[in-house]
Amino acid sequence: MMERREFLKKCILVVASASVPISALTLIDPKKVLAANPDIQWAFLVDTNKCVGCGFCVKACKVENDIPLEANVSRTWVERYVYTKDDKRYVDSPKAALNGYIDSRIDLGRGEFKEIDPKNVGKAFFVPKLCNHCSSPACTQVCPVGATYKTDDGVILVDQTWCIGCGYCIMACPYAARFFHPVKHVVDKCTFCYHRLSKGLDSACVNACPFGARKMGNIHDPDDPITKIIMNERVGVLKDEFGTKPQAFYIGLAQEVR
Amino acid sequence: MKSHVWRPLYVVIAFVVALLVFRFFYVPDDFGSGKRGFMYSYHRKSNEMEWKNQPAKYGTSGRERMHEFCSACHGAVVKVRTEKLHGIIPCEDCHGPVMNHPDKPEKLAIDRSRELCLRCHTDLPYTTSERHRIPGINPKTHNTGVECVKCHNPHNPSLEGMK
Numbered sequence: 169m170m171e172r173r174e175f176l177k178k179c180i181l182v183v184a185s186a187s188v189p190i191s192a193l194t195l196i197d198p199k200k201v202l203a204a205n206p207d208i209q210w211a212f213l214v215d216t217n218k219c220v221g222c223g224f225c226v227k228a229c230k231v232e233n234d235i236p237l238e239a240n241v242s243r244t245w246v247e248r249y250v251y252t253k254d255d256k257r258y259v260d261s262p263k264a265a266l267n268g269y270i271d272s273r274i275d276l277g278r279g280e281f282k283e284i285d286p287k288n289v290g291k292a293f294f295v296p297k298l299c300n301h302c303s304s305p306a307c308t309q310v311c312p313v314g315a316t317y318k319t320d321d322g323v324i325l326v327d328q329t330w331c332i333g334c335g336y337c338i339m340a341c342p343y344a345a346r347f348f349h350p351v352k353h354v355v356d357k358c359t360f361c362y363h364r365l366s367k368g369l370d371s372a373c374v375n376a377c378p379f380g381a382r383k384m385g386n387i388h389d390p391d392d393p394i395t396k397i398i399m400n401e402r403v404g405v406l407k408d409e410f411g412t413k414p415q416a417f418y419i420g421l422a423q424e425v426r
Numbered sequence: 427m428k429s430h431v432w433r434p435l436y437v438v439i440a441f442v443v444a445l446l447v448f449r450f451f452y453v454p455d456d457f458g459s460g461k462r463g464f465m466y467s468y469h470r471k472s473n474e475m476e477w478k479n480q481p482a483k484y485g486t487s488g489r490e491r492m493h494e495f496c497s498a499c500h501g502a503v504v505k506v507r508t509e510k511l512h513g514i515i516p517c518e519d520c521h522g523p524v525m526n527h528p529d530k531p532e533k534l535a536i537d538r539s540r541e542l543c544l545r546c547h548t549d550l551p552y553t554t555s556e557r558h559r560i561p562g563i564n565p566k567t568h569n570t571g572v573e574c575v576k577c578h579n580p581h582n583p584s585l586e587g588m589k
Contacts, residue, residue: 220557222545224519231523232483250552268545270565286551293555308466317469320460327473363480372484375492378515379556 211387218381221294223268228376244298299345299358300414307337483523507581
């Protein structure tokens, strides 16, 4: 006859030993594990200090991905921020900066333009934007039919044959990175040029930038030069407070850039 | 047992069964969740390959590799043209996407428009931006209506080398 105390002791021992898997008792070399399952997580790095607003990235993106050039939608765009010395702030992005910034006037929309006295310009800069390919994306959660999803290597795609065009994801995205494709009549968005990545090429916008303001890398590879910059330098993300964990990192962000 | 509840319930059950049968045939077999679970990656698996298999248009990747790529046929020309200031601009930005060019070497659609140059060379009074380092002109007063390449050499843009 087993004593009650003895019985409980043995029970605890059995439960405790059963809950430790054998794999936990072997030493794991992270590098070997990584080599066996190459773990890719694509991340984007924008250096806003280098951008001059030429818009070659937007043109290359639209040509590469068959987005109608004249339609007022784009997978990537460049914003211009102008702060005046009397503390007014202006932002514009005419035609998503497809043709660059060839006018010093600010496009206020509805055909109105604002000329700013050059002596009154305090600081001004350009910020390229695109889908942030968030780690906890809002857009994939709201899709009612399972047409948009995050791949295992961290890219958010839209299944355009399955999309019903309801537009929930367009509303859910805090970054306005999604739009309704005027020809296909389904949702379209930046794919990090998934077809180019899988062929070993850079995305069209990275490829087109003459100044190196746009870069892309594997954030799970500690030796990747882009990962090193993200780990070691002062980078920021857009709208951190939304909790979507964006994977597009920005060097030289200003508070007004959202 | 006779009850007024049963008849509408049969209708509901029939509707649910019909829906499940329709779903069984309509939803593709490879629908499922990736390693990120139902919330982030419930999708049709074959769609990933469909995206991967899209054809690329811009061929080369990175400035050095691009110069290498173009050098295969246009070696000497590329070498001269990438030494000067504009060597940082990828060939494809002005000469157009290259992907089908080696197989079908008809002339690429070269963009020689004034607007192309103005993307960088419009004078904007932004002293804090990198844009300020690039020489700029006022497009409304600087030789309006004339293409820039009539006077300037885009491959050797220094003003001494003007045509």
